[in-house]
Amino acid sequence: MKSAMFLITTMVLVASAPATPAGAGSQAPRVVHRATDPATGAVVRVSQSVAGDLGFEIAAPGLTLTKRVEAGRVITVVRTSRDQVTIEADKSSVTVIGRGGRVEATAAHPERLKAARALVAASPAAAAAVRLLGKVAFGHYTPLNLTILATRAMLLDALGDQAGREGLIAALEALRRAPVVTRVGWQSSPTDCWEKYTKEAITAYREFEDCLKNSSFWEDFGCGVLYDMRAIGAMTWWMKCVAISN
Amino acid sequence: MRAWILFLQVIISLFVTAVTMPFVLVLAPSAQDQRVGLAWMAGILALTFSAVHVVWPRRKA
Numbered sequence: 001m002k003s004a005m006f007l008i009t010t011m012v013l014v015a016s017a018p019a020t021p022a023g024a025g026s027q028a029p030r031v032v033h034r035a036t037d038p039a040t041g042a043v044v045r046v047s048q049s050v051a052g053d054l055g056f057e058i059a060a061p062g063l064t065l066t067k068r069v070e071a072g073r074v075i076t077v078v079r080t081s082r083d084q085v086t087i088e089a090d091k092s093s094v095t096v097i098g099r100g101g102r103v104e105a106t107a108a109h110p111e112r113l114k115a116a117r118a119l120v121a122a123s124p125a126a127a128a129a130v131r132l133l134g135k136v137a138f139g140h141y142t143p144l145n146l147t148i149l150a151t152r153a154m155l156l157d158a159l160g161d162q163a164g165r166e167g168l169i170a171a172l173e174a175l176r177r178a179p180v181v182t183r184v185g186w187q188s189s190p191t192d193c194w195e196k197y198t199k200e201a202i203t204a205y206r207e208f209e210d211c212l213k214n215s216s217f218w219e220d221f222g223c224g225v226l227y228d229m230r231a232i233g234a235m236t237w238w239m240k241c242v243a244i245s246n
Numbered sequence: 247m248r249a250w251i252l253f254l255q256v257i258i259s260l261f262v263t264a265v266t267m268p269f270v271l272v273l274a275p276s277a278q279d280q281r282v283g284l285a286w287m288a289g290i291l292a293l294t295f296s297a298v299h300v301v302w303p304r305r306k307a
Contacts, residue, residue: 202271
């Protein structure tokens with residue numbers, strides 16, 4: 001039963017992952033979001049490949065967890081200084097690579113799931129990752145939170161603990177019970193807001209300077225009005241952005 | 247009435263700050279750093295509010 005749930009959880013993760021064309025992602029992915037968890041100090045990076053696939057990494061002292069999609073496979077790697085466990089899953093198989101070797105369970109060989117679970121359960125790195133993911137707190141209703149909950153649930157299932165799955169179900173139930181339009185994003189930090197604001201403000205000023213060159217008095221007036229609107233708009237956006245981040 | 251006047255003064259100060267900040271960011275690139283920039287912003291806001299507050303016309307008693 002637990003093996004089946006492990007398989008189901010990994011399948012859910014695979015099904016929810018975006019499809020990747022084979023061979024895509026040869027170029028280095030671009031980091032699209034970086035955040036530091038206030039509770040643990042862990043640094044989370046979300047990266048995006050040229051093909052649009054998302055990768056997720058959470059790094060804490062002595063532990064790194066990465067999750068990425070490659071050619072339709074969700075690859076989760078948990079690494080500490082002394083241990084490493086890799087879980088690869090797609091729509092038809094789950095492969096676990098740990099210190100004890102490599103086990104691949106497929107639809108044709110579901111009995112291998114038990115051995116796959118045992119490999120994860122024997123990994124100190126997986127246990128450390130579960131502890132870390134249980135502490136991070138990015139807030140409810142955020143994409144990062146759901147990714148973290150799903151990863152924790154997958155690892156906990158392998159360890160024979162259903163708490164992770166229950167936590168994920170509870171979070172999804174809470175989302176279902178509150179069908180409201182929620183603005184989501186990569187939890188822009190106030191620093192991100194400031195960087196975007198300065199970029200927009202500087203662009204507005206540069207364009208204002210360009211606008212003033214070789215223009216008549218009335219055109220200067222128009223340039224000034226446009227500049228004022230952009231400057232005020234930029235500051236209003238920054239104030240809202242900072243308010244949303246908190 | 248006084249609350250309305252204060253509100254108007256704050257709005258005017260915010261307007262002036264918003265319009266001045268891009269100029270500051272270009273003139274003093276160090277203001278692009280968040281701490282320095284926020285200090286500039288707070289300074290301009292405080293200065294503008296003080297100026298507006300002082301020159302605001304008052305009824306003679």
